Amino acid sequence: MEIDYIENEVSLSQPPAVQRRRIRPVDDAHPFDLDAYISGYSGRTAFDRLVHIISTCPTLAPQALKLAFAQIEELRDPTLYQTVMNAYDAVADLPEVQLPPTSELCSVTKKNQAERTKLESIRMGHRDLGDFYRATGDYIQALKHYTKSREFCSTSQHVLDMCLSVLELVIEQRNYAHISSYVFKAEGALDTASAAAASNATAGSNSAALPPKKSAERDQVQSKLDFAMALFHLGQANYEKAAQLFLKIGPPDSLGDWIGKLVAPGDFAVYGTLCALASMSRSAIKSQLTGNAIFSAYIEQEPYVRDLIQSYLSSDFKNVLELLERYSTRHYVDIHMYSHVYDLTNLIRNVAVVLYFQPFQTIRLDRMSTAFGWTVDEVEKEVVALIQSGRIQGRILKARKVDHRAELFARAIKTAAEIQSANRKLLLRMRLQQADLVVKPPKRREQDRAVELVQGD
Numbered sequence: 001m002e003i004d005y006i007e008n009e010v011s012l013s014q015p016p017a018v019q020r021r022r023i024r025p026v027d028d029a030h031p032f033d034l035d036a037y038i039s040g041y042s043g044r045t046a047f048d049r050l051v052h053i054i055s056t057c058p059t060l061a062p063q064a065l066k067l068a069f070a071q072i073e074e075l076r077d078p079t080l081y082q083t084v085m086n087a088y089d090a091v092a093d094l095p096e097v098q099l100p101p102t103s104e105l106c107s108v109t110k111k112n113q114a115e116r117t118k119l120e121s122i123r124m125g126h127r128d129l130g131d132f133y134r135a136t137g138d139y140i141q142a143l144k145h146y147t148k149s150r151e152f153c154s155t156s157q158h159v160l161d162m163c164l165s166v167l168e169l170v171i172e173q174r175n176y177a178h179i180s181s182y183v184f185k186a187e188g189a190l191d192t193a194s195a196a197a198a199s200n201a202t203a204g205s206n207s208a209a210l211p212p213k214k215s216a217e218r219d220q221v222q223s224k225l226d227f228a229m230a231l232f233h234l235g236q237a238n239y240e241k242a243a244q245l246f247l248k249i250g251p252p253d254s255l256g257d258w259i260g261k262l263v264a265p266g267d268f269a270v271y272g273t274l275c276a277l278a279s280m281s282r283s284a285i286k287s288q289l290t291g292n293a294i295f296s297a298y299i300e301q302e303p304y305v306r307d308l309i310q311s312y313l314s315s316d317f318k319n320v321l322e323l324l325e326r327y328s329t330r331h332y333v334d335i336h337m338y339s340h341v342y343d344l345t346n347l348i349r350n351v352a353v354v355l356y357f358q359p360f361q362t363i364r365l366d367r368m369s370t371a372f373g374w375t376v377d378e379v380e381k382e383v384v385a386l387i388q389s390g391r392i393q394g395r396i397l398k399a400r401k402v403d404h405r406a407e408l409f410a411r412a413i414k415t416a417a418e419i420q421s422a423n424r425k426l427l428l429r430m431r432l433q434q435a436d437l438v439v440k441p442p443k444r445r446e447q448d449r450a451v452e453l454v455q456g457d
Helices: 036-037 041-057 056-076 077-092 102-135 141-151 156-173 176-205 213-237 238-248 265-279 281-291 292-300 303-313 317-326 328-332 338-357 364-374 376-389 403-433 443-456
Strands: none
Touching: 036 041, 036 056, 036 102, 036 238, 041 056, 041 077, 041 281, 041 443, 056 077, 056 443, 077 156, 102 156, 102 403, 141 156, 156 213, 176 213, 176 376, 213 238, 213 265, 238 265, 238 338, 265 281, 265 292, 265 303, 281 292, 281 303, 292 303, 317 328, 317 338, 317 364, 317 376
């Protein structure tokens, strides 16, 4: 089998002068954004296009040469240096073109690369020191080194990694006040990284959609930020916003290594359900809890939570309160929830009472006590408190039913018993006197008294 070689094949290693040259200008009349264009490519394709731009647009040759050097660092072909240098020298030799010498560009490139390497090594050093101090329990020094690495971050991904490390630390310390600031910084870095990825995708495929891998990474980071922000609102007792964020969190896989390290899947079911029952309307609970397929996976980790939601939606408030009491130990042992369990339980109880009143104009407290499993006095106390706070528009006409007839008979019986006792005492005294059983003073004392009277006279 014979192979015909193509003798007229043009190689990129040859100087571009052998080809028919078409120099294109880049100015206001002919705009061209090299960074946006080349961001849609990578690897050898990006390098080949940069070499072609050097040969075609001398105005962009220095910038394209620097970008070509950056691409060569990621590849393993050392001959690419000679290829790009030949292309640049061929353009620089043209009489109508004035370009800086390659030695100057190479020195600047090497200097910038050395500076970036130095900054990156310092950043990684602070990150490793933060990990070390965190592992040894010195959280103050760990936080110091994590935040210090921010000064040496050169990309938005570095800033995002720093923020996530700090968030892990403050969540472990339960220092909720510092969560929000680092969440905002992380969201800014995440938006910047996503915008860069979207511009790459747009330049490469004329589509604004992110690649599946990048999109999954963004969802993972966003779920972590939502969880951190939910804990912040929980720490501030803002239960409605906390519930919205807990219900917004993605599947367990989206939290990565935070599952098990900072939180368990069953915790989301408890946090989200209690905050939602205490602050959200029944329609919102029905749509966002029972209609949320992702959150339903978390509920499966704590089966009693599903019973709690179903009892609440079916107005079985007695069972709701019994479940809250039965599993109160489970709630109090949670390090993030324990300081809010009492307030959340009271809020859920108050909401249940308000919902019980809504369909009626008048309610008997004895029937309400049966529905809630309380005594009439406990029901009256709860209702009075809600009326005074304005959550229930109404009044108690008769807190207690008074039977005046029964009171009259009771007073009559008491008076008769007192008279009967006094009469018995009088009859006893009369009978004692009739039987001469009255105790008299001794006679000797009477004689002595008579003598005293005579002597006195």
